[in-house]
Amino acid sequence: SLFGLPGQEAHERVLLATDEQTGLKAILAVHSTARGPAFGGCRVWAYDNELAALNDALRLSQGMSLKNALADLPFGGGKAVIIKPAGTFDRPALFAAFGRAVESLQGAYITAEDVGTTTADMRGMQAQTRYVSGIPREGAFGGDPSPKTAWGVFVSIQAGVRLHLGRESLQGVRVALQGLGAVGWHLAEFLHKAGAQLVVADVDAAKVARAQAELGAQALGVLDILSADVDVLAPCALGASLNAQTIPTLRAQLVAGAANNQLATTEDGDTLQRRGICYLPDYLVNAGGIISVAREYRNEGEESAVMAEVSRIGDRVAELLDRVKREDSTPARVADAWARAKLVKPA
Ligand code: NAD
Incomplete structure (x- = not known):
């Protein structure tokens, strides 16, 4: 189903974002905001086809709902995938376009790193949106999760x-x-x-x-x-x-x-x-990574507090x-x- 995975509850929102100039084709999937804004990384991948990308986005965003809930974070689950443009492309421009798509959701979705994205990509998006985390900060923890x-x-x-x-x-x-x-x-x-x-x-x-x-x-x-x-x-x-x-x-x-x-x-x-x-x-x-970027986003605590929270995963x-x-x-x-x-x- 376009609205969710077979046998699972539907996603709240799925945005298909395109930008002709940069070649952006992105899927921003908001699975649940029951606990708070949907928080999850952005993956860049060369998918076999668009349906494979949609399926990945839906599976990953649902997983984020479960992950954030089990980690007791005040966030729902979401995830974005960008279909990697063929050949060479202007990466900063692509992420600027993606940043505008994130901004258009007005905080329902907060992004960060995943496979194929870097701290530089996240930093580059800050001009377009504040709904982004995983950015190294002077004198404070954060960045690469x-x-x-x-x-x-x-x-x-x-x-x-x-x-x-x-x-x-x-x-x-x-x-x-x-x-x-x-x-x-x-x-x-x-x-x-x-x-x-x-x-x-x-x-x-x-x-x-x-x-x-x-x-x-x-x-x-x-x-x-x-x-x-x-x-x-x-x-x-x-x-x-x-x-x-x-x-x-x-x-x-x-x-x-x-x-x-x-x-x-x-x-x-x-x-x-x-x-x-x-x-x-x-x-x-x-x-551990989402715990880190979530604390960074909320500007909470220090490195040692993040590590202590991550260590609780063992419990x-x-x-x-x-x-x-x-x-x-x-x-x-x-x-x-x-x-x-x-x-x-x-x-
Ligand atoms: P990454 O792209 O840095 O690393 C993936 C590695 O797997 C690469 O070195 C790649 O060459 C290798 N690889 C790909 N296909 C392979 C195969 N068939 N056999 C062996 N190696 C193969 O990604 P990452 O950030 O390390 O994330 C790894 C996984 O963990 C992903 O599924 C990601 O979604 C998940 N994850 C990452 C984070 C995070 O903080 N980065 C958080 C939660 C979950």
């Missing part, structure tokens, strides 16, 4: 390893990382420091070589990383990596990573559970696994119900 996202995933892995694998430390725990980008690289560093053994894959060979040299990581091909013989799998590339084809090949006992929309379908979460694999829902564990993982036991359900289903119950204005 990816280290905070990585920290949230790290504390989630720590909690999952303790509660599902029964191991008190990450020393010697084998972790496979799919994707060594903005989040994946920081996560790899945190894991390496904690004594984990890394197995990594990225389509960018230079990133893999760097992880081998600096973090003692073992390299695997992109087609082999999901079935690596490891304790933990951390998908940190793009979505839908956990599907009917890949799940039977997994050897990890715990899955926790930064990538949005890792499960192709809800039923894939059931299959993981049947295989004894503990899947920590992406929108629970990867909320939520423990609560989730406790609920899963009590309700005899799966992490994906419990997290979904838990988040949806919070899709109301915070007290």
Whole structure:
């Protein structure tokens, strides 16, 4: 449906924004403003077709509603995607046009970084709109959210390893990382420091070589990383990596990573559970970045307060696994119900 995902509630608003001069084709999806203005990043991607872009925007914005609710943020869920123009294009002009589209929603949607966008893109938009975050500030925290996202995933892995694998430390725990980008690289560093053994894959060979040299990581091909013989799998590339084809090949006992929309379908979460694999829902564990840009947007607190708030994601993982036991359900289903119950204005 153009109005929402099959079987899910409709989006409040979806704006298709175009600008002939710059080649902008953007989809700004506002899933829910029940908790407050919809907050979520902007992705730039070369989609196969426009429907694929719409589907991505709808899936991502719904995920933001759940993510912001579980993180107890006073924001709803939204997301934007810009279909990457073919060939060379004037990037500042493209983002200026996108900024005007964000402004036209008059605060119903607030944007920030995602895959394919940078702090420079966000800064460049400030002339067009104030509904933008993730911009480095002199003498205050803010800017690139990816280290905070990585920290949230790290504390989630720590909690999952303790509660599902029964191991008190990450020393010697084998972790496979799919994707060594903005989040994946920081996560790899945190894991390496904690004594984990890394197995990594990225389509960018230079990133893999760097992880081998600096973090003692073992390299695997992109087609082999999901079935690596490891304790933990951390998908940190793009979505839908956990599907009917890949799940039977997994050897990890715990899955926790930064990538949005890792499960192709809800039923894939059931299959993981049947295989004894503990899947920590992406929108629970990867909320560190939105916590950072949300605090920055509200001009609240300091770096240490942001980190403390991000660290609480580990406590939520423990609560989730406790609920899963009590309700005899799966992490994906419990997290979904838990988040949806919070899709109301915070007290
Ligand atoms: P990024 O573009 O910096 O990194 C993605 C990395 O994955 C790149 O290095 C890319 O080469 C690699 N990659 C792509 N396809 C691959 C494949 N098939 N196999 C292995 N590697 C592959 O993006 P990012 O900001 O690190 O985000 C990663 C994921 O986390 C995305 O799904 C994003 O939506 C999600 N996420 C990011 C943040 C954040 O703070 N940046 C927050 C929440 C969620």
